[in-house]
Amino acid sequence: MTTLPRIADIAVIGGGAYGLSVALWLRRLRPDLSVLLLDRSDFAGNETGRCGAGFRVQWGAAGNIRLCQDSLPSYENFAEEFGYPEGIEFKQDGYLILAHGEEQLDQLRRNIALQSRFGVDSSLLTVEEAARLAPGLNLSGVVGGSFCARDGSLSPFRVLDGFHRAAARAGVLIRHGVKVDSVEPFSSAFRLSAGGEAIEAGRVVVATDTRIPQLLGSLGIDIPVQPYPNQAFVTEPLPPRLGPCVVSFAHEMFLNQTARGSVVVVASDRRRALGADAQPTADLFPRAAARAIDLLPALGTARLLRSWGGLYSITPDMLAVLGETALPGLFVALSGAKGFMTAPAAGRLLAQLVDGQAVPDWFARLSPARFASGEELEKEPAIV
């Protein structure tokens, strides 16, 4: 491996969707500054490579809606915006959120009302309408749903590759296999230590998701995030069985038939304790396979291709944490468990903030300062 530079204007720690996006935008905004991105693993080595590959604007908290809404054009025009002709396999067949019972339907109704305030074209569906959109689903017990046609499924590997290449082209120096052990303030700048080497950086963005407290805890900076182990599996490629992505709270499940035909099943387990052990558990298959078949009976004959576990970053309000910490020049980019779909806007706006530019109010409210302010937090209700 080539040696690390000793000094950088800005260091970004973490090369997932958040880190790459912010690094890329930093160089786009400031080609005069050196940006160094350090990641301890290989390409897509953490949560972005493990996600369910879904994109939806249909959230129930303004911060989430705005981040996704602002990210959508980037994904729709990814090839041009990031110079990535290969494409990101965006299967824009919409997202169908099912309501099993009136209480859930009421929540969807409230979410849609909020979404429409921001101009999101989502709508409440009857069971019959849902059945027309996704004829293969078992809708027994479903009383309705919500739908937005511009949501969909896209490849995290392609997106990361696109970010990676665009960042490298923009002049970000990317180093994989470098674990940052600590960040310390050091005469109006910061000193990073990585594998015995010291790097000095004027500003630092920490984008290690659930692992942020490991780096910032010792500085007395408290970013309230907890890891929640989630699990997923994917089937062999199948003929078209499912147009839209589907969320069912009753099944604790998210289904996504990707552009390649594989069905990704993200299966949460509300009883599972928070913690950083993301190893798949032995109960995943009987529990989740049965629920997946209940929801989409055609999955019964589908074969499993592989399974994996990953960590959701759980914040008190289930929103991302994006902004400057109490230490000036030290920023965090924490995904709040939907960092894949929000990465384009999160990275762009955070880069503006790091560069000292003005950001919209709604974005400023995602700052870590909100947890200490004592204000009531706007909570996201629409998480599986």
Next chain:
Amino acid sequence: MSRARVVVVGAGPAGMMAAAQAARLGCAVVLVDEAPRPGGQIHRQPPPSLAGGAVSAAARPEAERKRRLFDRFARHAGAIDHRPGTSVTAIYGLDRILIADETSSRLIRADALVVATGLHERVVPVPGWTLPGVVTAGALQALLKGGRVRAGDRIALAGAGPLPLVAAAQMVEAGATVPVVALLRPPWSPLWPGLLRDPAALWAGRGVLSEGWRWLSVLRRAGVPVLTRHVALSVSGDGAAERLVIARHDGRGRPVPGTERRFAADTVAFNHGFTANSELARMAGAETRFDPRRGGWLPVRDGDGATSVPGLFVAGDAGGFAGGLAAACDGAVVGAAAAGWALHRDAGRFAAQAAADRAERARHWTFQAALAASWELPRDIHELVTPATVVCRCEGVTRARIDRAVADGHDGLNGLKRNTRAGMGSCGGRSCLRTLAALAGPRGEGEAVNARPGIRPVTLAALANRVSDESVGS
């Protein structure tokens, strides 16, 4: 408390012997094998309705070995819970091994687990290798042994090691025309230096050598040209294989200009050695090391087959190619060690019971270590993989795409896989990961690819239908 239980995965020579040994020593044994009948890769059995074809002189030694193996297995079969048509698809710990058949799945517990999953073939891609009619040398054998059918009429073979020769001779005996066998190096020449120094190994290998000699005679009698130091350049044809192009190579695998030769063939078979089925051992946490000749990412094991994970043993070719004879002896040795561990937490407890097998295994190993040199691929062999050649057959990933990723800095195997999707398709990377590792550069072969639960093609319905463990192995 229930009886100490040894779970054996794979009913090839190694797994059959390990199961028989552990049963003999008093353990409850569960033998899980995804094939419908025991015997593994080498002693693939035709279904009863097709058994009983005439055995040629050249095929007789193998038939004799098979008879001895099945006799030994049969003596203890009553004490073995043999589950054919069942695969192990995940290991969450030795106390939670997920097995599944067509309709149901079970979590079973093992006091000792023996992974005897064998290996599969490795093929170095060349332009045209995805054409219909291009197969592995082992596929020819599998069709013949398992179904008594020959894949084509004019069959050309190319690759490394002895398998292309053996398969060619078997095809000749089955009535095919073999226009050529092209080998990267003579499989016999690396044998002699090692063997002449070790008469015992030579003695142990005499059966294999004379068998090889007999297969060569079959080829000679049929007038089949066996060209050594030749490399396959391409397969071409209109929608399916019609010809194989080969050339002499310069010792490093680069073709010597002007030496190209074309052979008409309706079927082209390749083999460039083997890749050990080590996913289960890796999933269970076993340390691995990379050995390009003997099967790629091999679990590190000691003479008892014990890995870095207590209670986890590896037997037979899953630990690296050593052939069917060594696999059977190894199974007997590892079966004893697994029984010792399961019953007394002491893998050495029954060592004396397997002393003869251990001694015989040592001789086969020495012989096979010499033979393994014939699988050493010439250094520049992957230069022949052109940019447009598909490397990952499932996901259609070309060499050009892989080179781009490596140039972008994704030169570790796991990162390269995620970046290109090579190795993510239906075959789980079994057809391309070795190539991917070779193309990745120095880092590629150092790390094995992650092994995640779900390595076997089980349906969701079978996974959803989990039945309790009580009926297994009691």
Next chain:
Amino acid sequence: MDRAASSAAATPSRRPDVREGEGFTILFEDRFGQRAIPAWAGESVAAALLAAGERAWRTAEDGSQRGLFCGIGVCWECRCIIDGRPNSRACQTEARPGLSVRWQVGPGLLPDGGLPDGGAS
């Protein structure tokens, strides 16, 4: 390649020994239509197809045709639609009288773009 000529000539000779018992037929359908393929109990679907001179029974995502490759269930190249089930491995499925094999396109479509269990995609 003259399919009819090659299969007619090849059928008996690709089975090196005399088959005991009665043979039967399985049905193979590609975009040219449906044919009866001779088979014997115990043969895999792939063995019967190859013995009849068929070398491909699938179109991959990139448009290329595929057939048998590894022969032992490892590579998944021999996928096809067997008795209505896409992604069945011809080399791992035993032939049965009347079994239906259909050419598979991509992740499991019929050559005309339809779904194997009826309907268009």
